[in-house]
Amino acid sequence: MTTFLIIGAVGIVILLLSLILGDLVDAFSHLDAIGGEYVSTAVIAAFIGALGFGGALVMGLTGSTGWAIGAGCGAGVLFGAGASWLTRVLKGSGSSYTPTGSELIGAEAHVISPIPQDGMGQIRLSVHGHLLTLNARSQSPVEAGERVWISGRLSPTAVEVSPVAAIE
Numbered sequence: 001m002t003t004f005l006i007i008g009a010v011g012i013v014i015l016l017l018s019l020i021l022g023d024l025v026d027a028f029s030h031l032d033a034i035g036g037e038y039v040s041t042a043v044i045a046a047f048i049g050a051l052g053f054g055g056a057l058v059m060g061l062t063g064s065t066g067w068a069i070g071a072g073c074g075a076g077v078l079f080g081a082g083a084s085w086l087t088r089v090l091k092g093s094g095s096s097y098t099p100t101g102s103e104l105i106g107a108e109a110h111v112i113s114p115i116p117q118d119g120m121g122q123i124r125l126s127v128h129g130h131l132l133t134l135n136a137r138s139q140s141p142v143e144a145g146e147r148v149w150i151s152g153r154l155s156p157t158a159v160e161v162s163p164v165a166a167i168e
Contacts, residue, residue: 004056004068011049018045043083050079103127104150104159109134115142115161123148123161136161 018041055072059065107125115121115138123136135158142148142163152160 001056001059001068004052004059004072006052007072008049008052008056011045011047011052014041014048015045018042038084038088040084040087042087043080046083047076047080051076104134104153107150108164109136109148109150109161111136111142111144111146111148111161114144115148117141120158123150123159125150134159138162 051072054075055068058071059068062068104125104127107127109123109125111121112124112133113122115123115136117140118137120135120137121142121144122133124131124133126132136148136150137154137158138148138161140163142161147164148161149164150159151162154160
């Protein structure tokens with residue numbers, strides 16, 4: 001039973017490491033024959049943890065190593081599949097919302113990279129809870145950290161801005 005508990009603890013350690021270090025499997029995605037969509041560190045950790053703790057539970061109940069291995073593998077497959085499904089659902093739950101030009105005009109933003117005179121910089125603003133970073137052009141230089149308002153749209157990713165101080 002101790003062996004199964006150690007295997008389960010290894011699964012938890014892998015999960016904790018992936019939370020701290022990021023998805024470890026992504027570093028080897030070029031070697032992945034199944035696809036990163038189905039196999040991730042969370043899936044591997046769920047499989048190993050369920051194998052260990054499920055095996056320990058069955059070993060404690062039945063005393064049979066064979067039954068413990070079978071039940072642990074079954075639990076590992078079920079929990080791994082559940083983690084795979086949940087990971088895909090969470091990764092695919094993004095929003096398809098795209099703000100229109102009319103929503104941006106008149107909105108206030110903060111400059112995150114300086115905008116030189118008649119050059120491009122970057123601004124950041126929040127529209128309906130979505131944080132947007134856009135390229136921005138201004139007729140006068142604007143330093144990072146200053147507030148600006150959007151006066152026009154140049155393209156889907158670029159806008160024309162004016163400093164808020166110039167309006168006040």
